[in-house]
Every structure is written in structure tokens, then in C-alpha cells.
Amino acid sequence: MRESGARAAGGDVRRHNLALVLGEVVDAEPVSRATIAARTGLTRGTVSSLVEELLGAGLLDELAAARGGPGRPANPLQLNRSGPAGLGIEIEVDHVAACVVDLTGAVRATARAASDHRDAPPGVALARATELARAVRAEAGLDVAGVAVAVPGVVGTDGIVVRAPNLPRWSGADVGPLLDGLPVTTANEADLAALAELWFADGPPDALYVSGGVGVGAGIVLGGRLFRGAGGRAGELGHVVVDPDGPNCRCGGHGCLEQVAGRDALLRAGRTTDLDALPAHVLDAAARALGVALAGAVNLLDVPVVVLGGIYPRLGEALRAAVHDRLCERVVHRSDVQVRLSALGPGGALRAAAATVVRQRLLRP
Amino acid sequence: MRESGARAAGGDVRRHNLALVLGEVVDAEPVSRATIAARTGLTRGTVSSLVEELLGAGLLDELAAARGGPGRPANPLQLNRSGPAGLGIEIEVDHVAACVVDLTGAVRATARAASDHRDAPPGVALARATELARAVRAEAGLDVAGVAVAVPGVVGTDGIVVRAPNLPRWSGADVGPLLDGLPVTTANEADLAALAELWFADGPPDALYVSGGVGVGAGIVLGGRLFRGAGGRAGELGHVVVDPDGPNCRCGGHGCLEQVAGRDALLRAGRTTDLDALPAHVLDAAARALGVALAGAVNLLDVPVVVLGGIYPRLGEALRAAVHDRLCERVVHRSDVQVRLSALGPGGALRAAAATVVRQRLLRP
Numbered sequence: 001m002r003e004s005g006a007r008a009a010g011g012d013v014r015r016h017n018l019a020l021v022l023g024e025v026v027d028a029e030p031v032s033r034a035t036i037a038a039r040t041g042l043t044r045g046t047v048s049s050l051v052e053e054l055l056g057a058g059l060l061d062e063l064a065a066a067r068g069g070p071g072r073p074a075n076p077l078q079l080n081r082s083g084p085a086g087l088g089i090e091i092e093v094d095h096v097a098a099c100v101v102d103l104t105g106a107v108r109a110t111a112r113a114a115s116d117h118r119d120a121p122p123g124v125a126l127a128r129a130t131e132l133a134r135a136v137r138a139e140a141g142l143d144v145a146g147v148a149v150a151v152p153g154v155v156g157t158d159g160i161v162v163r164a165p166n167l168p169r170w171s172g173a174d175v176g177p178l179l180d181g182l183p184v185t186t187a188n189e190a191d192l193a194a195l196a197e198l199w200f201a202d203g204p205p206d207a208l209y210v211s212g213g214v215g216v217g218a219g220i221v222l223g224g225r226l227f228r229g230a231g232g233r234a235g236e237l238g239h240v241v242v243d244p245d246g247p248n249c250r251c252g253g254h255g256c257l258e259q260v261a262g263r264d265a266l267l268r269a270g271r272t273t274d275l276d277a278l279p280a281h282v283l284d285a286a287a288r289a290l291g292v293a294l295a296g297a298v299n300l301l302d303v304p305v306v307v308l309g310g311i312y313p314r315l316g317e318a319l320r321a322a323v324h325d326r327l328c329e330r331v332v333h334r335s336d337v338q339v340r341l342s343a344l345g346p347g348g349a350l351r352a353a354a355a356t357v358v359r360q361r362l363l364r365p
Numbered sequence: 366m367r368e369s370g371a372r373a374a375g376g377d378v379r380r381h382n383l384a385l386v387l388g389e390v391v392d393a394e395p396v397s398r399a400t401i402a403a404r405t406g407l408t409r410g411t412v413s414s415l416v417e418e419l420l421g422a423g424l425l426d427e428l429a430a431a432r433g434g435p436g437r438p439a440n441p442l443q444l445n446r447s448g449p450a451g452l453g454i455e456i457e458v459d460h461v462a463a464c465v466v467d468l469t470g471a472v473r474a475t476a477r478a479a480s481d482h483r484d485a486p487p488g489v490a491l492a493r494a495t496e497l498a499r500a501v502r503a504e505a506g507l508d509v510a511g512v513a514v515a516v517p518g519v520v521g522t523d524g525i526v527v528r529a530p531n532l533p534r535w536s537g538a539d540v541g542p543l544l545d546g547l548p549v550t551t552a553n554e555a556d557l558a559a560l561a562e563l564w565f566a567d568g569p570p571d572a573l574y575v576s577g578g579v580g581v582g583a584g585i586v587l588g589g590r591l592f593r594g595a596g597g598r599a600g601e602l603g604h605v606v607v608d609p610d611g612p613n614c615r616c617g618g619h620g621c622l623e624q625v626a627g628r629d630a631l632l633r634a635g636r637t638t639d640l641d642a643l644p645a646h647v648l649d650a651a652a653r654a655l656g657v658a659l660a661g662a663v664n665l666l667d668v669p670v671v672v673l674g675g676i677y678p679r680l681g682e683a684l685r686a687a688v689h690d691r692l693c694e695r696v697v698h699r700s701d702v703q704v705r706l707s708a709l710g711p712g713g714a715l716r717a718a719a720a721t722v723v724r725q726r727l728l729r730p
Contacts, residue, residue, distance in 0.1 A: 154697055154698045162698045163697060163698055165697065206595040218665070220665070222595070228667070229666055229667025229668065230571040230587070230667055230668055230669055231667045231669065231698070232667070233667040233697075233698045234665060234666055234667040235665060235667075236664035236665065236667075236697045236698070237664070237665065239660075239664050239695065239696075239697045240660075240661040240664055240665065241607070241657045241660065241661060241695060242606075242609065243609060244607065244608060244653070244657055251695075251697050252694070253660070253694060253695040256695075288609070292606045292609050293661075295604075295605075295606065295618070296605040296606060296658075296661050296662075296665075297661075297665055299601035299602070299604050299605055300583070300585070300599060300600060300601065300602065300605065300661075300662055300665060300666070301594055301599055301665070301666075302593070302594025302595055302596045302597070302598040302599040302601075303594065303595055304595055304596065329617070329618060330604065330606060330616075330618040330621075331604075332519055332528060332530065332598075332601045332604045332616050333519045333527050333528055333596070333598045333601070
């Protein structure tokens with residue numbers, strides 16, 4: 001049973017109870033008013049009144065009445081599939097994407113376009129993103145409650161892009177005012193990819209989620225929650241040094257992980273434009289570099305699982321096994337650190353971005 | 366005002382209230398019963414009864430009566446300087462040490478002896494530690510409530526030494542049964558050094574505390590609390606790779622930080638037995654290696670402060686400044702990460718070990 005709303009302070013009680021009722025529906029839909037009352041400790045009358053408000057706000061939906069005993073039939077409740085939706089936008093070095101999810105987190109429309117933003121100001125990618133956003137909104141036909149933007153860079157707690165080494169003109173960008181109309185939040189792509197594993201793939205509660213692209217990021221999940229660090233900028237695995245005398249990096253350092261194991265670095269070293277055609281020596285070097293950086297992260301954080309996402313699942317089981325071996329060579333406590341490939345595919349961060357919008361609505365109705 | 370004890374479950378209420386009263390004394394000694402009642406929300410009668418029990422248990426002490434109004438004089442209360450004490454033991458690669466702290470955390474006796482344990486089984490160092498412990502107990506003349514042992518290795522949540530690369534025969538050692546009589550806990554030396562900075566030097570609540578010795582460890586403090594990781598083994602900074610082709614390390618890896626910036630490595634590279642006589646090129650290499658490893662830690666954890674303790678303060682301001690420069694070159698978000706030298710001196714971990722014992726008594730009387 002959830003904690004009853006009785007302890008919340010005066011004016012917040014109703015709001016708290018609305019979230020409590022929604023939480024029951026999220027956990028166990030379809031669910032009756034009577035079950036909600038039994039599980040929350042609220043009276044039947046209070047639950048009915050809260051449910052009316054949530055039906056009115058378009059957050060809940062009533063299914064056909066269940067046949068049963070005497071009296072008024074108890075129509076089971078579920079989240080409204082036509083209710084407020086979330087719009088996710090993904091800005092990447094080489095593409096933009098947009099998707100709409102409904103209140104249940106299901107993807108209702110998605111679109112993606114190749115587009116190189118390496119030397120472009122934020123407005124270029126955002127204009128393309130706005131076009132895609134318009135298309136997916138039209139396709140989904142839902143009211144969008146807000147927008148969350150995934151950015152491959154360091155995002156501060158205020159949502160401003162601190163620095164995106166692979167999108168140098170995005171430093172200091174405040175995405176909010178650039179997408180007019182809707183409330184906008186901005187988050188780091190790898191953090192969102194980690195949340196996607198937690199939310200949509202039953203990912204482990206203590207893990208380092210690696211997101212491989214042109215850059216390499218990581219989302220750190222501890223005790224089932226995203227760890228953001230004191231300034232909200234944790235998880236910059238791509239700039240952990242794997243070779244102090246290695247090539248210059250766009251971050252201003254040199255020998256960073258992403259200069260060996262990022263997508264562009266892999267393609268350059270393999271003299272190919274196709275990730276599936278990378279020669280063995282390039283994959284070996286990538287596994288070695290990932291092993292060095294990840295061993296450092298495991299030695300510091302003591303996480304039991306590493307999940308490789310983004311481009312890495314495409315590189316296959318051989319890469320996974322090699323990374324695992326390289327990592328274990330260098331982990332002090334020698335426990336069996338697991339290395340897994342993500343099964344979610346590249347759309348995870350985008351879907352998680354959109355889902356953050358609806359989760360906000362459900363947590364704070 | 367602290368939260369009143371009223372919410373604690375049935376049989377635990379008195380215990381909870383005892384801790385509440387003790388907490389008030391810790392925060393503001395000397396303090397009167399009336400002030401404790403006002404600050405905890407407990408009745409005067411309840412406070413008096415709890416105080417009697419704490420006086421009887423030797424945790425509190427009554428000062429001379431304050432002159433004042435009519436009625437029974439209100440004797441101010443303080444922690445009992447003759448009450449239960451904590452014994453700390455430090456096992457290091459090249460020495461052992463022991464100290465006794467009283468309930469206030471003040472050091473009442475301390476002793477240290479040089480002794481090389483590199484290839485010895487745990488019993489050797491523990492026998493020496495037991496001798497020192499006997500001496501400091503006799504000198505302090507206090508009843509010791511328990512022992513905490515600081516070990517320069519990875520300690521699991523069960524207190525067993527998982528692995529101490531510089532004390533290879535300690536792997537798997539369970540210190541508890543080896544020190545007879547008293548309840549024993551075991552903890553990582555760098556974690557205790559970090560707690561020492563927090564408890565005794567007003568250290569910052571988000572920081573990486575580096576402890577330099579033969580090995581190099583780190584205690585990670587986030588939000589004012591020690592971060593131990595899922596398995597209690599976080600903070601193994603010394604085995605973060607700073608040069609993938611570097612020298613072999615006792616951990617089985619190679620190119621680890623402590624092979625460049627640990628005490629033995631520094632003395633070997635400087636061809637000296639005196640840390641104060643290290644040539645500039647050795648200090649430069651150490652600063653570079655610390656910069657690489659710490660930049661990785663800051664990129665991953667986003668901590669705003671690094672505190673260098675153990676041997677590093679002896680190496681001076683020039684080392685601190687060089688580490689800061691090397692670190693900032695490689696930190697992605699380019700915020701001004703501070704690098705400080707610890708002002709606590711080498712006894713911090715030992716004192717914190719002893720203090721963990723008395724803190725337990727005060728938190729769970």
C-alpha cells in the first residue's frame with residue numbers, strides 16, 4: 001500500500017492525492033475505483049472525486065463497465081491514450097529525430113533525418129527538428145504537453161548546454177526560447193539513454209550505460225536513479241583519457257576515449273564509411289580503449305554492470321567479449337563485472353526524452 | 366527543531382528518543398534539560414528520564430549547577446569525557462598506528478610504529494597493532510567500546526578485505542576474529558581519510574578526497590555522505606590507468622596511477638629515500654598522472670573539489686598547482702575545479718576510524 005496522503009501539508013493534499021491515484025493506475029491499469037481506495041487508504045468518496053477531476057483533465061479514461069454485482073457498475077480506469085502527450089527531440093552530430101509518446105509511454109509517431117551539424121549554429125538543427133516535430137505531432141494527433149530535447153553534450157542543471165565538444169557552436173545554447181510555444185527541457189543524450197534502459201528494458205538499478213556515437217557518453221544509474229553529479233554534468237566517459245599521448249580531441253584534451261572508440265574515429269581508423277566493415281585491429285583497439293576507460297569507471301564507482309548502447313550493439317558479441325576481458329584485467333576487486341549489449345536500439349534516448357514530459361504530468365498532475 | 370520521536374514505532378520510541386537527546390548534546394553542549402525539551406518537542410519529564418538513563422550509561426556528564434532562578438538548579442549536560450571510547454587501528458604497508466578518541470572525538474592517546482608488511486600475513490601487522498592498542502588504551506585510561514581498523518585495500522560491505530594490492534596476503538582476511546574481545550569493524554583507509562576531512566576539517570560536501578601513500582586511494586563524498594558504490598568498493602583511484610603501456614602494478618594491471626604517483630614509485634623514480642628530495646621531473650610526472658586520473662574522475666562524477674591528502678601535502682604548493690593545471694586541461698565542462706591540499710595531516714584516517722566507534726554509540730545508544 002502506498003503511503004496515504006494524510007500527511008501532506010494543507011493545500012497540497014489534493015494534488016498529492018491526485019498523484020497517488022494516478023500512480024495506482026500507472027502500476028496496475030485497468031483498475032477499479034474500489035481497488036484504488038483499498039490500496040491508497042483513501043475513502044471511496046475521495047477517490048471518486050479525484051477520479052472525476054482526472055477524467056476531466058484528460059489523464060484517465062473509463063473502460064466499458066464490468067458486469068458484476070448489484071448497484072452502479074464499476075468502470076475500470078486506465079491512462080487516457082488520447083490524453084496529453086510528450087514530444088521528444090534528439091539533436092545529434094549527424095541527425096535529428098523527433099517522436100511523440102502518449103501517457104503510457106508508447107511511441108505514437110517518430111521521424112528521423114540525416115543532417116550534419118558539426119559546424120552549424122544551434123538554429124540549423126533546431127529548424128530541422130521543428131519540421132520533424134510538426135510532422136510527428138500531426139501524425140500522432142495528440143495534444144502535446146511539453147518538449148524534451150536530448151543533446152550530445154554537457155547540460156547544466158539549468159538546462160543550458162555547457163559544452164558539446166562535437167557541436168562546438170552549441171556551447172552556452174539555451175534551447176528553450178528557440179522552440180516557441182511549448183515548455184522545453186534539455187538533457188544529456190546519454191543520461192536519457194540510461195533512463196530508457198531503466199524504463200523500457202528493465203535495466204539493472206546499478207549500472208554504467210554507455211552511449212556510443214560520434215561522441216561517447218555515459219549515464220550512471222545508482223540505486224535505480226540517475227546520478228547527475230553536483231553540477232548535473234556527470235558521466236563524461238568519452239573524455240576519460242585512454243592514451244595520454246593520443247590524438248587531439250575536440251574537447252581540448254588529447255587521448256580521450258572517443259578519439260579511439262567514437263564512431264568517426266572508428267570509421268577513420270578502418271578507412272571505411274560502414275561500421276559493419278570495420279577490420280579486426282580497429283575493433284581490438286576500440287575494445288582496449290573501452291576496457292581502460294570502463295575499468296577506471298568501475299574502480300571509481302563499483303558498479304556491477306556495464307551496458308553498451310548506441311553504435312556498440314551493431315559491432316557485435318565479439319566486441320562485447322573483448323571489452324569484458326580488457327575491463328576485468330584492470331578492475332581491482334576482480335568481481336565479475338558484467339558487460340552487456342543494449343537491446344533497445346538507437347531510439348532509446350529519444351523515447352526517454354518524450355517520456356520525461358508525460359512522467360512529469362503523471363507525477364505532478 | 367529535530368523531528369519529534371512520536372513517529373517511531375512502538376518499542377523503538379525510547380531508543381529513538383535517547384539518540385534525539387544525545388544529538389542535542391552533541392550539537393550544542395553544554396546544554397540544559399529545558400533547552401533539550403524545547404528543541405526536541407519532548408516533555409520535561411521525558412527528557413529528565415532519558416537523561417538519567419544516559420548519565421547512568423556513562424554517555425552524559427553533568428556540569429556544576431548554573432546559578433539562576435528558584436527551584437532545582439538546572440545542571441548543564443555535556444558528553445562524558447570519561448565515557449565509552451573508540452579505538453582506531455591503522456594498518457599500512459609500512460607502519461601500524463593506534464589511537465583512542467573519547468566521546469567528543471578528541472584524541473586521548475596515539476602511537477605509531479614503522480613496520481613493513483608487504484609480504485607478511487595479516488597476523489604480523491595485527492600483532493604489532495595489538496601491542497600499540499594495549500599501550501594507547503592504558504595511556505587513555507578509558508573504557509573502549511569497540512575497534513575500527515583502517516586497511517589500505519578494498520573492503521566489502523561485510524568488512525572482509527576483498528583485496529589489498531600492496532598487502533597481497535591480506536586478500537580475504539577477516540580482521541574481526543583476529544583482534545579478540547572487542548567488536549571490530551574494518552574500513553578502507555581512503556574512505557576514512559575522507560570522513561576525517563568532513564568531520565574534523567569542515568571539508569566540502571561534494572569532493573574527491575585523495576589519500577596518497579604506497580598505494581593511492583580515494584574517498585568519494587557526495588552530498589555530505591561517503592559514496593561506497595553498490596559493493597562498498599568505490600574509490601579505487603590508484604588503479605585508474607594513466608598510461609596503458611606503463612609499468613606492471615601489484616593489482617595485476619599495468620600503467621595504474623599508483624605506479625607513477627604512489628610513494629614507492631616516486632622514491633624509485635627520484636632515486637632517493639626522501640620524499641622532500643624528489644627532483645622536479647618526478648614531481649612533473651606525478652602531477653601529469655594525477656591530472657589524467659583525476660580528470661577522468663571529475664568527468665565521470667562532476668565533483669567540484671579535489672582534496673589531496675596523505676603524502677601529497679608534503680610535496681607542496683607547486684605539486685598542487687601543477688595537478689590543478691593538468692586536471693583542468695582535460696575536464697570537459699571547464700568549470701573551475703578546485704584542487705586543495707589537506708590540512709589534516711597523516712593521522713586523519715586513524716582518528717576517523719576511532720571516531721566511527723563513538724559515533725555508533727551516540728547514534729544508537
